[in-house]
Amino acid sequence: MRSTVSDLFGKSPIKPLQQHMTAVITCSDELSNFIEAAIAGDWAKAEASYNTIRDLEHNADDLKRQFRLDLPSSLFLPVPRTDLLEMITLQDKIANGARDIAGTMLGRKMEIPAAISEDFVNFVASSLQVAHHAQSAINELDELLESGFKGKEITIITEILDQLDSKEGLADDAERAIRAKLLAIEEDIPAIKAMFLYKIIDKIGDLSNRAQRVGSRMQLFMAR
Numbered sequence: 001m002r003s004t005v006s007d008l009f010g011k012s013p014i015k016p017l018q019q020h021m022t023a024v025i026t027c028s029d030e031l032s033n034f035i036e037a038a039i040a041g042d043w044a045k046a047e048a049s050y051n052t053i054r055d056l057e058h059n060a061d062d063l064k065r066q067f068r069l070d071l072p073s074s075l076f077l078p079v080p081r082t083d084l085l086e087m088i089t090l091q092d093k094i095a096n097g098a099r100d101i102a103g104t105m106l107g108r109k110m111e112i113p114a115a116i117s118e119d120f121v122n123f124v125a126s127s128l129q130v131a132h133h134a135q136s137a138i139n140e141l142d143e144l145l146e147s148g149f150k151g152k153e154i155t156i157i158t159e160i161l162d163q164l165d166s167k168e169g170l171a172d173d174a175e176r177a178i179r180a181k182l183l184a185i186e187e188d189i190p191a192i193k194a195m196f197l198y199k200i201i202d203k204i205g206d207l208s209n210r211a212q213r214v215g216s217r218m219q220l221f222m223a224r
Contacts, residue, residue, distance in 0.1 A: 013070070013071050014141050016070065017088060018142070020064055020088055020092070021135050023095070024091050026056055027095040027098055028098040028207065030052050030098070031102060031124060032125065033049045033052075034053060035124050037049055038112060039120070041111070043109055046105075060095040061092070068085065071085070079145070079221055086217060091138075094134075094207060094211055098207065101200060112197075113182075113185060113189065113197075116181045119177055123171070123177075123178050123204055124204055126167070126208070127171045127205065127208040127211075129167045130164060130167045130211040131207060131210075133160060136160050136164075140157050141218070154222060161218060164215040165212065165215070168208050168209070168212045171208035172205070172208075175204070178201060
C-alpha cells in the first residue's frame with residue numbers, strides 16, 4: 001500500500017527546487033569576489049573567481065536537469081508541473097547571468113573607472129540582495145504548501161515579497177545613479193569601453209529583474 005501511494009503522489013519537488021536555488025545563490029554571490037578582483041586589476045584572482053562561478057553554474061545546471069528528470073508527472077503535485085518547471089528556469093537564469101557578467105568582464109579585462117568603482121560595487125550588492133530575498137521566499141514554499149496557502153504563512157511570504165520588491169527598487173535606483181555618473185565621464189572613456197560598461201550595467205540590472213520574476217511566480221502560486 002505504501003508503495004502504491006508513493007507511486008501515486010511521487011516525491012515532493014519542493015526540496016530539490018530549494019536546493020537548486022541555494023546553488024544559484026552560491027554561484028551569484030561569488031560575483032562580488034570577482035568584481036573586487038576586477039576593480040583591483042588582479043586578473044589572476046579574477047580568473048580564479050570566474051572559474052568558481054563557472055563551476056557553480058554547472059552545478060546548478062546539473063541540479064536543474066535532475067529536477068526535470070525527477071519531477072513527477074502525477075496529477076497530485078502540490079502546484080502545477082508547468083509552474084515548477086518555469087520556476088526552476090527563472091532561478092537558473094540568475095546563475096547564468098552571473099557567469100555571463102564575469103565572463104564578459106574577464107574576456108575583455110574590463111577596467112572600472114575609479115569615479116564609479118564604489119557605485120559599481122554597491123550596485124552589484126543591491127542586485128544580489130534581491131536574489132537573496134527571492135531565495136527566502138523559495139525557502140518558505142514548503143511551509144506555504146503545508147499551510148494550504150492560508151494562515152500566517154501567507155503573511156510571512158507576502159512580507160518577504162514586499163521586501164523583495166523594495167530591494168529591487170533600490171537596485172533600480174543604484175542602476176540609475178551609476179548610469180548618471182558614467183554619463184558624466186563618458187567623454188573621457190574610449191567609446192568601445194563605455195559601450196561595454198553600459199552593457200555590463202544592463203546585465204547586473206537583469207540579475208535583480210530575474211530575481212524579482214521568481215517572486216512574481218511565487219505570487220502566482222499564492223493566487224491559485
